Amino acid sequence: xxxxxxxxxxxxxxxxxxxxxxxxxxxxxxxxxxxxxxxxxxxxxxxxxxxxxxxxxxxxxxxxxxxxxxxxxxxxxxxxxxxxxxxxxxxxxxxxxxxxxxxxxxxxxxxxxxxxxxxxxxxxxxxxxxxxxxxxxxxxxxxxxxxxxxxxxxxxxxxxxxxxxxxxxxxxxxxxxxxxxxxxxxxxxxxxxxxxxxxxxxxxxxxxxxxxxxxxxxxxxxxxxxxxxxxxxxxxxxxxxxxxxxxxxxxxxxxxxxxxxxxxxxxxxxxxxxxxx
Amino acid sequence: xxxxxxxxxxxxxxxxxxxxxxxxxxxxxxxxxxxxxxxxxxxxxxxxxxxxxxxxxxxxxxxxxxxxxxxxxxxxxxxxxxxxxxxxxxxxxxxxxxxxxxxxxxxxxxxxxxxxxxxxxxxxxxxxxxxxxxxxxxxxxxxxxxxxxxxxxxxxxxxxxxxxxxxxxxxxxxxxxxxxxxxxxxxxxxxxxxxxxxxxxxxxxxxxxxxxxxxxxxxxxxxxxxxxxxxxxxxxxxxxxxxxxxxxxxxxxxxxxxxxxxxxxxxxxxxxxxxxxxxxxxxxxxxxxxxxxxxxxxxxx
Amino acid sequence: xxxxxxxxxxxxxxxxxxxxxxxxxxxxxxxxxxxxxxxxxxxxxxxxxxxxxxxxxxxxxxxxxxxxxxxxxxxxxxxxxxxxxxxxxxxxxxxxxxxxxxxxxxxxxxxxxxxxxxxxxxxxxxxxxxxxxxxxxxxxxxxxxxxxxxxxxxxxxxxxxxxxxxxxxxxxxxxxxxxxxxxxxxxxxxxxxxxxxxxxxxxxxxxxxxxxxxxxxxxxxxxxxxxxxxxxxxxxxxxxxxxxxxxxxxxxxxxxxxxxxxxxxxxxxxxxxxxxxxxxxxxxxxxxxxxxxxxxxxxxxxxxxxxxxxxxxxxx
Numbered sequence: 001x002x003x004x005x006x007x008x009x010x011x012x013x014x015x016x017x018x019x020x021x022x023x024x025x026x027x028x029x030x031x032x033x034x035x036x037x038x039x040x041x042x043x044x045x046x047x048x049x050x051x052x053x054x055x056x057x058x059x060x061x062x063x064x065x066x067x068x069x070x071x072x073x074x075x076x077x078x079x080x081x082x083x084x085x086x087x088x089x090x091x092x093x094x095x096x097x098x099x100x101x102x103x104x105x106x107x108x109x110x111x112x113x114x115x116x117x118x119x120x121x122x123x124x125x126x127x128x129x130x131x132x133x134x135x136x137x138x139x140x141x142x143x144x145x146x147x148x149x150x151x152x153x154x155x156x157x158x159x160x161x162x163x164x165x166x167x168x169x170x171x172x173x174x175x176x177x178x179x180x181x182x183x184x185x186x187x188x189x190x191x192x193x194x195x196x197x198x199x200x201x202x203x204x205x206x207x208x209x210x211x212x213x214x215x216x217x218x219x220x221x222x223x224x225x226x227x228x229x230x231x232x233x234x235x236x237x238x239x240x241x242x243x244x245x246x247x248x249x250x251x252x253x254x255x256x257x258x259x260x261x262x263x264x265x266x267x268x269x270x271x272x273x274x275x276x277x
Numbered sequence: 278x279x280x281x282x283x284x285x286x287x288x289x290x291x292x293x294x295x296x297x298x299x300x301x302x303x304x305x306x307x308x309x310x311x312x313x314x315x316x317x318x319x320x321x322x323x324x325x326x327x328x329x330x331x332x333x334x335x336x337x338x339x340x341x342x343x344x345x346x347x348x349x350x351x352x353x354x355x356x357x358x359x360x361x362x363x364x365x366x367x368x369x370x371x372x373x374x375x376x377x378x379x380x381x382x383x384x385x386x387x388x389x390x391x392x393x394x395x396x397x398x399x400x401x402x403x404x405x406x407x408x409x410x411x412x413x414x415x416x417x418x419x420x421x422x423x424x425x426x427x428x429x430x431x432x433x434x435x436x437x438x439x440x441x442x443x444x445x446x447x448x449x450x451x452x453x454x455x456x457x458x459x460x461x462x463x464x465x466x467x468x469x470x471x472x473x474x475x476x477x478x479x480x481x482x483x484x485x486x487x488x489x490x491x492x493x494x495x496x497x498x499x500x501x502x503x504x505x506x507x508x509x510x511x512x513x514x515x516x517x518x519x520x521x522x523x524x525x526x527x528x529x530x531x532x533x534x535x536x537x538x539x540x541x542x543x544x545x546x547x548x549x550x551x552x553x554x555x556x557x558x559x560x561x562x563x564x565x566x567x568x569x570x571x572x573x574x575x576x577x578x
Numbered sequence: 579x580x581x582x583x584x585x586x587x588x589x590x591x592x593x594x595x596x597x598x599x600x601x602x603x604x605x606x607x608x609x610x611x612x613x614x615x616x617x618x619x620x621x622x623x624x625x626x627x628x629x630x631x632x633x634x635x636x637x638x639x640x641x642x643x644x645x646x647x648x649x650x651x652x653x654x655x656x657x658x659x660x661x662x663x664x665x666x667x668x669x670x671x672x673x674x675x676x677x678x679x680x681x682x683x684x685x686x687x688x689x690x691x692x693x694x695x696x697x698x699x700x701x702x703x704x705x706x707x708x709x710x711x712x713x714x715x716x717x718x719x720x721x722x723x724x725x726x727x728x729x730x731x732x733x734x735x736x737x738x739x740x741x742x743x744x745x746x747x748x749x750x751x752x753x754x755x756x757x758x759x760x761x762x763x764x765x766x767x768x769x770x771x772x773x774x775x776x777x778x779x780x781x782x783x784x785x786x787x788x789x790x791x792x793x794x795x796x797x798x799x800x801x802x803x804x805x806x807x808x809x810x811x812x813x814x815x816x817x818x819x820x821x822x823x824x825x826x827x828x829x830x831x832x833x834x835x836x837x838x839x840x841x842x843x844x845x846x847x848x849x850x851x852x853x854x855x856x857x858x859x860x861x862x863x864x865x866x867x868x869x870x871x872x873x874x875x876x877x878x879x880x881x882x883x884x885x886x887x888x889x890x891x892x893x894x
Contacts, residue, residue: 134466
C-alpha cells in the first residue's frame with residue numbers, strides 16, 4: 001500500500017511547496033477531486049484540507065471552477081443532470097460521495113448562501129423557521145428564529161414585523177435573512193458563493209463583519225471575486241485557475257496573509273496584484 | 278456657410294414611393310378589418326342567439342326536465358349532469374395531471390424515457406375528442422361494464438383533459454426560479470419538501486389557470502360523451518350519494534343543445550339558443566377567472 | 579451545535595449521514611405515486627392504440643382491404659353494404675379545403691396586423707379576445723352553422739334549391755372561426771420571434787411597413803406559419819359536432835362546398851348515436867374509421883411539432 005502511494009506521488013509534479021496545509025483539525029479533506037459537467041471537465045485533481053472554525057476563501061478568475069468546487073462540498077451539484085465526480089470529499093473523514101450517504105443529511109449539516117439573495121416568497125419568520133421545521137426541530141420556534149436572526153445581525157432591524165415578506169427587505173437584509181435561514185438549521189459549515197456580489201459596499205461590510213463573528217462558532221468557506229474581501233475576512237486562501245481546456249485547478253493554498261504578502265507562484269502574484277491576463 | 282446657396286431638398290414622398298407608402302398605410306386598415314372578421318362574426322351570431330333565446334330563459338327553463346314539448350322542456354337534468362360530470366372529472370384529473378407535471382419537471386431522470394413521455398403527452402393533447410369517446414366506449418362502458426354512467430363519462434373526460442392540464446402545469450412549474458429550490462435544498466429539505474413548500478405554492482396560480490381552462494373545455498365537450506352513449510332521456514335527479522349517482526345514466530348541457538339543435542321545429546331552436554346563452558356565460562366566466570388569476574399572481578422574479 | 583456536532587472519524591457520526599430507508603419512506607412513496615401518475619398518460623396511448631387496432635383487425639376479418647380502400651361507396655347501414663372509406667375521407671378533405679381557404683388568409687392578416695402594425699394597447703385587447711374564440715364549445719359553433727349560416731344566410735342568399743339544409747360550406751365557415759385563434763396566435767408568435775435586426779435591415783433599405791411584413795417577416799416566419807396551419811388541419815379533421823350537425827350524413831365523393839356530405843367523425847358520431855351492438859360490423863367499422871382518423875391527425879400533429887422543434891432550434 002505505502003509503496004504504491006509513494007510511487008504515485010512521485011509521478012505527480014512537485015507542488016507541495018505551493019500547498020501549505022492548515023494546522024489543526026479540518027472539516028473537509030479533498031482527495032484528488034475531479035469533476036465533469038457531462039463531457040466537460042470542470043475540476044482537475046484537487047486535494048486540500050479545510051480547517052475547522054476558520055474562514056477559507058476560494059479566489060480566482062471567472063470560470064476557474066471555484067463555485068463548482070464549493071458546490072461539491074454539500075452535493076448541490078447533484079441537482080444538475082449528467083455531472084460526475086471522481087476522488088473523494090471527506091467531511092470529518094467520511095466521504096460524502098460514498099454510495100450510502102444521503103445528500104439531504106449532508107446539506108442539513110453544511111448550509112449554503114448564494115450569490116443572489118434568494119429568500120422564499122414568505123414571511124421573514126417562515127423563511128427562518130422553514131429549515132428548522134423540515135429538520136424536525138420540535139422546540140420553541142420563536143426562540144430559534146430570534147436566535148438565528150440575532151446571530152445574523154438582522155434581529156434589530158426586523159423584530160417589529162416578522163410577518164413582513166422576506167422579499168420586502170433590502171438586498172443586504174435579504175442576504176442576512178438567507179444567512180439566518182441557514183443558521184436556523186444549526187449547521188456545522190456554511191458555504192458562501194460570492195455572498196456580496198449583488199450588494200452595495202455598506203451592506204458588504206456588514207456581511208463581512210458577520211462572517212468574522214460567525215466563524216467563532218462554525219466553519220465558513222467563501223467564494224469571492226473580490227481580493228480585498230478575501231484578504232479582509234479569510235484565514236486561509238486558495239487560488240484557483242482554469243488550466244488546459246478550462247479545467248479548474250488549485251494553484252496555491254495557504255494562510256491568507258502569507259499568500260497575499262508572499263505568493264510563491266508567479267500566476268498567484270499576477271492575479272492578486274491585478275496583472276492577470 | 279453663410280451666403281452659400283443650399284439646394285432645397287424635397288423629402289416628401291413622390292411618385293413610386295408615395296404609392297408604396299399609401300398602400301402600406303391602407304394595408305393597416307385592411308389587415309385590421311380582416312383581424313376583426315372572426316370576432317365580428319361571433320358578435321353578430323352571439324347577438325342573434327341572445328335575440329332568439331333570451332326570452333326563453335326563466336325559472337321553469339332551469340328547473341324542468343327535458344320534454345318533447347319545447348315550451349315545457351328545461352335544463353334541470355342536463356345541468357345536474359354537467360355538475361356531476363365536471364366535479365368527478367376534477368377530482369380524478371387534477372391529482373394525476375399535477376403529479377405527472379411534478380414528476381416531469383422535478384423528479385424524472387433526464388433520459389430517453391422522459392423525452393418519450395413528453396412527446397407522448399404532446400401527441401395525446403392533439404388526439405380528437407371523439408377518439409377518447411370510442412376509447413371510453415370500449416374500455417369503460419363495455420369492457421369495465423360501467424354502462425353509459427357518470428363514472429364512465431368522467432373517466433373519459435379525465436383521460437381527455439389530462440394532457441393539456443399536464444402541459445399547463447409544466448409551464449407553471451418551469452416559471453419557478455431554480456434559486457428558490459436551491460435555497461430550500463441548502464437548508465436540508467428533501468426534494469419533496471422543496472416541491473411541496475416552495476415550488477407548488479409558487480406555481481399554484483399558473484396551475485389553477487391551466488386547470489380552469491381544461492375544465493372549461495370539458496364543460497363544452499359533446500362528441501366524446503355522445504360516443505359513450507350519453508344520449509338518453511333523463512328525467513330524474515341524481516342521488517347526492519356519489520356511490521349511487523356515479524352509476525346513473527346522465528345528460529349534459531352541450532348534449533341537450535345538440536338534441537335541440539337537430540330538431541326541425543323553430544321552438545327547439547329557441548331552446549338551444551337559450552341553453553347556449555347559459556353555457557357561454559359559464560364558459561366565459563371560467564375563462565375570465567383564469568385570466569384574472571394569471572394576471573393577478575404574475576410574479577416578478 | 580449539539581445534535582449535529584460531528585466527531586472526526588466517529589463511526590456513529592458516519593451512520594447519521596447514511597441514507598435511512600425508513601427516514602424517507604414517505605418520500606419514496608410519493609415518488610412512486612408521481613411515477614404512477616406519469617404512467618397514466620403512457621397507458622392512455624397504449625389503450626387507444628390497443629382498442630383501435632384490435633377492433634380494426636376484427637373489422638378486416640369481415641370486410642376485405644380491397645373493399646375498404648378501393649370501393650368508392652360508403653354504405654354500411656343499408657343493404658347492399660359497402661365500406662369504401664374514400665367517400666368519408668373526401669368529406670373530411672372537403673371541409674379541410676374550404677375551412678382553410680377561409681381561415682388562412684384571415685389568420686395571416688390577423689397575425690401580420692398583431693405582430694407588425696398594432697400598437698401595444700390594441701394588441702393587449704385584441705389578442706385575448708381572439709383567444710376567447712378558442713374557448714367556445716364546438717356544439718355552439720355547430721348550432722350557428724346550421725341555424726344561422728345555412729338557414730339565415732346561405733339559403734336566403736343563394737336559394738333553397740342550390741343550398742341543401744346540410745352542406746359543407748356552413749360547417750367550413752364555423753370550422754374556420756374555430757381554428758382562427760390557433761393559426762393567428764401561433765403565426766403571430768413565429769413573426770414576433772423574427773429577429774429585430776432583419777426588420778431594421780429592410781427598413782434601412784427604404785421598405786414600407788407592409789413590404790417589410792410580406793417580404794421579410796413572413797418568409798422568415800414561414801416554418802412557424804406552416805406549423806400553425808398543420809395544427810389547424812389536425813383540429814378540423816378531428817372536429818365532430820360542427821360537421822355532424824351542419825354538413826350532413828350522406829357520404830359523398832366531392833369537394834363541392836354546397837353538397838351534403840359526411841366526414842369520418844360525422845360517421846363515427848352517427849354510429850355512436852345508434853347504439854351499435856358490440857361485435858357487429860357497424861360497431862367495428864367505428865374503430866376502422868377511428869384508426870384512419872387517429873393516423874391522419876397524428877400525421878399532421880407530428881409534422882407540426884417537427885417544424886416547431888426545428889425552428890426553435892434555429893433561434894435558441
